[in-house]
Amino acid sequence: MTTLTLPSITLLLFLLPHLLSVSATAPASQSPSVIIVGAGMSGISAAKTLHDAGMKDILILEATSKVGGRMRKAEIGGNTVELGANWYQGGGPVPNPVLEIASKLNLRYTVTDTGNITANTYKQRGGLYPKEIVEEAHNASVGRTNFCSDFSETLNSDAVDEDDISILAAHRLLGKLPATPLERAVDYLNDELADGEPPQVTSLKNVYPRREGIDHGPVAHFVADPRGYEVVPQYLGKQFLSSLTNDPRLQFNKVVREISYTDSGVEVKTEDGSSYQAKFVIVSASIGVLQSDLIEFKPKLPMWKRLAIADFSMAVYSKIFLKFPYKFWPTGPGTEFSLYTHTQRGYYPVWQHLENEYPGSNMLMVTVTYNEAKRMEQLSDEEIQAEAMDVLRDMFGEHIPEPESMLTHRWWSDRFFKGSHSNWPHGYSQERHNKLGASVGPIYFTGEHIHKNYFGWVTGAYLAGIDTAKDLVKQLGKANRGVSDA
Known part of the structure; x- marks a missing residue:
């Protein structure tokens, strides 16, 4: 027979309401x-x-x-990466509740920096573009972005109350459509990469100005935590x-x-x-x-x-991770992102080395969206890797090594999600x-x-x-x- 001491009885009386509460709330x-x-x-x-x-x-x-x-982690090369949701914004006037929770959890992140991508923009063949040429294309894209924000507010004003148009239609109104592979790649970076769909699909009135960045801030936190997002x-x-x-x-x-x-x-x-x-x-x-x-x-x-x-719309935003035996790409400040231009819009365009997130991992991540992502999902892993490697050889030369491993997720084909985000x-x-x-x-x-x-x-x-x-x-x-x- 077990005898309850006074401290034991006191502890039981203290815990009993809590235990009853758990039982009552978990039928x-x-x-x-x-x-x-x-x-x-x-x-x-x-x-x-x-x-x-x-x-x-x-x-x-x-x-x-x-x-x-769609917050889903996976392992590659001993590192935990995010196949789905990866970022949250901060630094803005409106508190971001996700940032607040992440802070409580001490979620590990890095701050994404695309600021020097104009120095890391590659031709389809033949190496880097001169930075000043890319900056010219980038400045034109910023001009389109500013026009889109202003014109969207005009469409949304009570005085006008016009019907919606596409982002592409706004570009046409401005009269400055991206024409060259470089201009289209920069346009992709500033619009389609965020939306997962091209400007001809996306609403101007309801997407511009982009509220997440305005409200919650311009600082993009890239989750790189072994526990996963x-x-x-x-x-x-x-x-x-x-x-x-x-x-x-x-x-x-x-x-x-x-x-x-x-x-x-x-x-x-x-x-x-x-x-x-x-x-x-x-x-x-x-x-x-x-x-x-x-x-x-x-x-x-x-x-x-x-x-x-x-x-x-349900967009498809697919990330492909490649782990190599050693680095053959530039690292250090201002090298995190690279842009690849191709005559086929959205063909393996945005590359990110993950040295900041996973030091010594020798990993690259490339993002594809929309129809290119859907096309990619019909390929085998070996075919995807072969295409990505052809691009990397265009960027860095023929003698780069084959990856040790590759990882992706087919969001569009996954019957439980059928895409990555709306x-x-x-x-x-x-x-x-x-x-x-x-x-x-x-x-x-x-x-x-x-x-x-x-x-x-x-x-x-x-x-x-x-x-x-x-x-x-x-x-x-x-x-x-x-x-x-x-």
Whole structure:
């Protein structure tokens, strides 16, 4: 028989309310109040917001085996790299909540510096361009950027209220279209690299001026932490879950395939044959997934909602990591980024050596987007490596070594994501975007794609999850008071 001493009894009395609280807030329920589809940044922030508002009877169904979504780390050459989300902004007038969380976690980062890229711009063949020629192209691109920002504000003013146009249309209005391979490469760097889609696709009215940089600052933090960027949503999850591995409110490898709904609730079915009932569901799947056939809604979502989903853009932003036995590229201040020009726009254009992030790693990263990224995904790893090496030989000579290893992720082909981040296409109105985030009966929607200013960013995903959860709490409050929106 075990005898409890007075200190033991005191400790038990102190812990008992906490233990009861954990038990009460972690039910293994097949019929929770709210089901959250997806444990990425928006799904986790929505779940935490519901929990903090007193709605603890929740269930998160995640298709993969971890928390994080498109924040995904991988290993190459003994270093942890980010296949998906990689940056967050700082130094601006509006506090960035992602930066604040990263600071709490002492997330390791470097500050990205593209400032000297005009000295590191390579011809398709024949070495470097003279810096002054690249600066001329760069200055012209900055002029287009400034014109786009000013003209976007004109379009958005109450006095004008004109329809949206593409970024390319604004360039035409200015009368200074990039024409040469060099000018197109610089244009790519300043527009398409950020948006994941070219100027003829992207909205001027809703993309310019770029709010993430204006609000949260121009300082680009490149995450290079062995724990991975995913530690940020995992940190949030630990604030309300007893564990990220055995809390029954978080279930992994649950691929949601069907959501049936009526005015009184939802039924969610997963690929493994499980079925769950709830009063509400929050869907945090990417816009790419919503445009695919992964999740079937029964009955079909109303036409206004389907149009809002179908008409938005899901960009593809793919990074390719190459590890070499030794460095054959310039290093030191002002060498981090290089630009490669090619007659085919977007052909392995932006290169970054990772010596600042992973000293001694002998790694390069090249980024491709849009149709080039989709084309690349159809190739084998060996074919991708061969293409990238042909470019590097154009840049640095024929006698460079073969890489020891290569790593990439096919975001467009991944059925759980169908792309890397959203982009606002031209002609897509604010009214339609409001419908993109609107609920349909008991089905609520969240994700970076529904945030008005920070779509495509981790910050947008975080804030969208909070906003969606607050909308649900607000509607529940109205229902409990018998208040109608009608």
